[in-house]
Amino acid sequence: MPAVPKRQLTAGQRKSQRGTEEAPFVKWLLITVALLFSLVFLLLPLVNVFAQAFAKGFTVYWDALKHPNTIAAMQLTLLVTVICVPLNVLFGLAAAWAITKFEFRGKSLLITLIDLPFSVSPVVAGLMFIVLFGLQGYFGEWLADREIKIIFAVPGIALATLFVTFPFVARELIPIMQAAGSDQEQSALTLGANGWQTFWYVTLPSVKMGLLYGTILCIARCVGEFGAVSVVSGHITGKTDTVPLHVEKLYNEYQGAAAFAVASILALGALLTLGLKTWLEWREAKLEELAQQAEQAITQ
Amino acid sequence: MSIELKNITKQFGGVSAVNDVSFTVADGQLVALLGPSGCGKTTVLRMISGLEAPTAGEIFVRGKRVNDVPVQKRNIGFVFQGYALFKSMSVADNIAFGLKIKKWAKAERDTRVAELIELLGLKDLEKRFPHQLSGGQRQRVALARALAPKPDVLLLDEPFAAVDAKIRQELREMLVNLHHELNVTTIFVTHDQEEAMEVSNRIVIFDKGRLAQIGTPREVYEEPASEFVARFIGVMNVLDCEVREGIARFGELEFPTHGVVDGQRLRIGFRPYAVQVSNDLSAHRHLAVLRHTYFLGVLLRLELELPSGLIIRARMSKEEYARLNLTEGRQVSLQIRQYRVLSREGETLSPEVSVAHSLPLSPGEGI
Numbered sequence: 001m002p003a004v005p006k007r008q009l010t011a012g013q014r015k016s017q018r019g020t021e022e023a024p025f026v027k028w029l030l031i032t033v034a035l036l037f038s039l040v041f042l043l044l045p046l047v048n049v050f051a052q053a054f055a056k057g058f059t060v061y062w063d064a065l066k067h068p069n070t071i072a073a074m075q076l077t078l079l080v081t082v083i084c085v086p087l088n089v090l091f092g093l094a095a096a097w098a099i100t101k102f103e104f105r106g107k108s109l110l111i112t113l114i115d116l117p118f119s120v121s122p123v124v125a126g127l128m129f130i131v132l133f134g135l136q137g138y139f140g141e142w143l144a145d146r147e148i149k150i151i152f153a154v155p156g157i158a159l160a161t162l163f164v165t166f167p168f169v170a171r172e173l174i175p176i177m178q179a180a181g182s183d184q185e186q187s188a189l190t191l192g193a194n195g196w197q198t199f200w201y202v203t204l205p206s207v208k209m210g211l212l213y214g215t216i217l218c219i220a221r222c223v224g225e226f227g228a229v230s231v232v233s234g235h236i237t238g239k240t241d242t243v244p245l246h247v248e249k250l251y252n253e254y255q256g257a258a259a260f261a262v263a264s265i266l267a268l269g270a271l272l273t274l275g276l277k278t279w280l281e282w283r284e285a286k287l288e289e290l291a292q293q294a295e296q297a298i299t300q
Numbered sequence: 301m302s303i304e305l306k307n308i309t310k311q312f313g314g315v316s317a318v319n320d321v322s323f324t325v326a327d328g329q330l331v332a333l334l335g336p337s338g339c340g341k342t343t344v345l346r347m348i349s350g351l352e353a354p355t356a357g358e359i360f361v362r363g364k365r366v367n368d369v370p371v372q373k374r375n376i377g378f379v380f381q382g383y384a385l386f387k388s389m390s391v392a393d394n395i396a397f398g399l400k401i402k403k404w405a406k407a408e409r410d411t412r413v414a415e416l417i418e419l420l421g422l423k424d425l426e427k428r429f430p431h432q433l434s435g436g437q438r439q440r441v442a443l444a445r446a447l448a449p450k451p452d453v454l455l456l457d458e459p460f461a462a463v464d465a466k467i468r469q470e471l472r473e474m475l476v477n478l479h480h481e482l483n484v485t486t487i488f489v490t491h492d493q494e495e496a497m498e499v500s501n502r503i504v505i506f507d508k509g510r511l512a513q514i515g516t517p518r519e520v521y522e523e524p525a526s527e528f529v530a531r532f533i534g535v536m537n538v539l540d541c542e543v544r545e546g547i548a549r550f551g552e553l554e555f556p557t558h559g560v561v562d563g564q565r566l567r568i569g570f571r572p573y574a575v576q577v578s579n580d581l582s583a584h585r586h587l588a589v590l591r592h593t594y595f596l597g598v599l600l601r602l603e604l605e606l607p608s609g610l611i612i613r614a615r616m617s618k619e620e621y622a623r624l625n626l627t628e629g630r631q632v633s634l635q636i637r638q639y640r641v642l643s644r645e646g647e648t649l650s651p652e653v654s655v656a657h658s659l660p661l662s663p664g665e666g667i
Contacts, residue, residue: 183384186351189371190378191398191449201397205388291431 049267052260064250064258065265072238073246073262076154080229080242081222083158084165088218089211092169097203099170100177101185111174117166125163126231129156152234157242160228165221172214176207209284213277220273224266302327302485303348303453308357310343317343319509320357325487325502330479332496333489335506336532341489342457344506348487349455350374361452377446377484379456383438385430391441392417392426398449416444419478436467440474447482456488460495472499493533497521505529527567527642535601536569537612538642548641551608552586555639570639572601575614577634579624584633588612590626602626604634 022030053061064070095114099107117125131137133150143150150156184206188198204211226244233240241249243266250259303325310318318340325331333341346352348359350371359366366374386394395416399409417423420440430438439459446454459475460468476499479486490496496503497517505512505520512532513525524530527538541548541555543564548555555568578584588604591611600621602614614634616624626632 183380183382184386187378187380187384187386187445188397188401190349190351190376191445192372192401193397194372197401202386202388205386208388291429 046267046271049260049263052256053264055260056257060257061261061264064255064261067258069238069241070246070262073241073243074265076157076239076241077223077243079154080158080161081219084162084222085215085218087162088165089169089215091166092171092173092214092218093211095170096173096177096207097199099174101182114167114170117164122160122164122225122227123231126160126228129159129163129228129232133159151232152236152240154240156232157229157240160232161222161225164225164228165218168218168221169211169214172210172217173207176210177203180206209280213280216273216276216280220270223269302329302362303487304360305344305348306358306360308344308347308354308359310340310347310352311355316509318347318354321506321509321511322357323504323511323514325485328483328485329502330476330486330500331488331502331504332500333487333504333506334493334496334532335491335512337491338508339506340509341491341504341506345455345457345487345489348453349376349378351378375449375452377449377451377454379439379442379446379454379459381458381461383430383442383462385438385441385445387430390427390429391422391433394430394441395444395448397445402449412448416448419447419481420444420474434467435463436471439463439467439471443475443478447478447484451484454484454486456486458489458491460490460492468495475499497533503533505532507532524569524640524642527569530569530640530642535572535613537572537575538567538569539610541566541568551610552606553610553636555636557641560644565645567642567644568639569642570636572613572615574636574638575604575612575634576637577602577604577614577616577624577626577632579626579630579632581631581633584635586634588632588634590628590630590632593621593626593628604632 095110098104099111130151132139133143133156134140135144135151137151150159184202185198188202193201224244225242226248229242230245230248233242233245235241235245235249237246237249243262247259247263247266250262305324306322308318308321309316321340321344333344335341343352347354350366350369354367361374386397389397392413395413396409399412404412413426417426420443422437422440422444425433425437425441430441433441439462443456443459456475460471463471472495475486475488488499501516502514503517503520504514507526507528513520513529515523520529520533524533524536530536531538539550539553541550541553543549543557543560543562543566545562546556546560548557548560548566548568550568555566557566557568560566576584581587586606588606590602591605592603594601594603596615599615599617602616603611604614605611612634624632
């Protein structure tokens with residue numbers, strides 16, 4: 001990669017630039033504080049996870065990962081993710097569509113409801129499901145009579161995760177759809193397209209980046225959710241423990257290395273998500289830049 | 301009859317945007333819907349397209365009532381103000397969209413797209429995306445896309461508003477040529493009277509949601525139906541006159557008029573071109589001082605002040621101006637050769653004409 005040529009500023013430019021900048025020492029102070037903070041509170045713990053995971057050697061690490069309980073936890077987490085993400089993608093699209101394309105009564109209520117999971121503590125969310133579906137809950141008896149298990153079983157875990165990850169896709173899409181307006185869709189209508197064709201050919205392609213982004217965040221949260229799932233799971237080892245719950249259990253059982261080994265999988269997943277998200281952002285910025293260059297080339 | 305609107309009214313939340321509008325557009329015409337912003341012209345266009353439904357009234361296309369026909373089935377081509385190109389599709393895909401939806405065979409589709417690329421001068425741009433096009437190119441893609449499925453009617457919403465002056469002129473000429481070539485009934489919305497005059501063969505003028513006048517550019521200019529039309533189309537001197545001794549008078553100016561009674565008030569209007577100016581002070585009855593000269597290109601606009609302080613506007617060619625050896629501050633004589641009664645007392649007047657003789661001037665306001 002060729003070295004980026006350093007910008008040569010004339011004295012005048014430097015002076016004019018200084019007018020919009022802080023004094024150098026303020027600038028460096030702020031940068032140092034921000035860097036130190038992220039180092040101590042973000043990077044250090046992350047490095048520590050991996051250090052602890054391998055503290056007793058690779059064999060212990062590997063044994064912890066291939067333990068049947070760990071495998072079961074991973075399978076459950078995957079299952080919950082596979083259930084929740086498509087549902088929330090569907091819901092997110094529908095909600096964003098409804099909110100941005102139509103005027104209706106209760107629209108602001110819907111927007112508030114979408115945000116609810118962000119403002120409610122996950123533990124409270126979990127308890128809410130216990131109150132509804134638990135043995136002593138409103139529907140508990142009815143469900144028990146029909147031998148349907150929701151709480152302390154997979155459906156409860158899926159429900160709790162669904163609730164917590166509810167806003168991600170919708171929240172990503174609403175601003176994009178609002179900015180795009182409805183002109184393109186109306187165009188498609190005048191060209192004979194029906195609602196589904198309009199959605200498939202016009203709306204979906206124009207929001208695909210946002211959708212992908214929202215989906216990634218949704219997956220990350222599905223995999224990592226602890227609070228709400230912890231309340232409804234019942235912590236049955238090998239049955240209703242998701243990966244985060246399994247990590248906690250191992251740690252509480254003084255299996256530090258094993259706990260960190262499993263945690264390192266979660267950390268790796270998080271890093272991967274972060275990388276993917278950064279790449280998507282970079283790609284979008286790059287496309288934007290190309291578009292601007294093309295535009296300039298045309299107007300010149 | 302290609303398109304007919306009968307007593308169309310549109311209300312948005314109880315407020316009338318369009319009020320009891322009726323007009324017809326014959327096959328193959330190029331019609332402008334003209335009016336100041338907020339006069340309801342775009343709403344009328346959207347109702348013809350089916351994107352908006354009228355609150356009351358009926359719309360007919362080729363004699364068939366289309367009120368309940370959805371936009372998809374009306375076979376119209378619509379060009380949006382911001383073009384609304386599909387951002388994620390190439391130029392060729394944009395143009396082919398309507399054909400794909402209407403299930404044209406691939407070969408026919410390709411032929412049609414190539415035809416339109418040729419027709420609109422979009423060669424070598426087929427693979428570009430909308431963000432890689434200039435404003436004028438986008439406009440042409442939007443036109444190509446709308447024309448591709450061979451619509452019965454082409455509707456354009458402020459088609460030239462978003463491009464700069466030079467491109468605008470090119471696009472206007474292109475639209476006229478296209479219309480000449482394809483002979484498709486075309487209706488476009490504009491707030492620019494000059495554009496409407498230049499491009500269309502009929503103009504429908506709106507004023508606050510109501511129809512003000514329909515006619516050819518010449519008719520609406522020479523025979524304005526109301527003071528609003530007179531002042532919206534071109535420049536007009538308007539005077540609030542009082543009838544004395546059987547003649548409408550404003551200061552020293554006199555306008556002999558039929559069928560008036562003393563004491564009645566009349567609004568008299570005359571175009572700048574109807575003011576004859578001479579440097580021979582005995583040539584005409586009224587004396588005036590040339591206060592300002594505005595250079596408009598081939599034509600000049602003069603502001604002449606009468607002894608009473610009344611300022612009237614005249615126009616003349618550069619050559620005439622030079623021949624008369626005129627300069628600002630010079631005294632001239634003038635007469636008004638043509639004028640018309642815009643309204644009589646008791647008839648309602650549009651509120652914006654309440655100022656009698658100081659018309660707002662804006663640069664570029666032609667004719």
